[in-house]
Each structure stands twice: as structure tokens, then as C-alpha cells.
Amino acid sequence: MSKNELVRLIEKKRSELIQIASTNGLTSSAAIRYSQExxxxxxxYNRKYTQTSKTY
Incomplete structure (x- = not known):
């Protein structure tokens, strides 16, 4: 999966979560499932496309 595809999926899922939460509430089982997704x-995305620097 390319970076652009992943970003599109994230944006789509975020939009779906907002819609479901506004309809069913933030604590509904559907909203929780969308949030987990x-x-x-x-x-x-973070694992693939962000660099972590460890500072001690």
C-alpha cells in the first residue's frame, strides 16, 4: 500500500468516524469500532512513514 493510499484511507475512516459518532454517540459500539480501525x-502510517529518534 502506498503512502497516498494509506492517507486516503485514514481520511475516509476519520470522516466515517465523525459521522457515526455524531449519529450514535462517541461511546457507541460502532464509534468505538471505527475509532479502533x-x-x-x-x-x-507512523510505523512506515515517520522516523523515530531515541534520545536518552
Missing amino acids: LDHLLNT
């Missing part, structure tokens, strides 16, 4: 996409 968005978290997974964001974590994937």
Missing part, C-alpha cells in the same frame, strides 16, 4: 491505520 482509525487507530490501526494511524499506527501503520
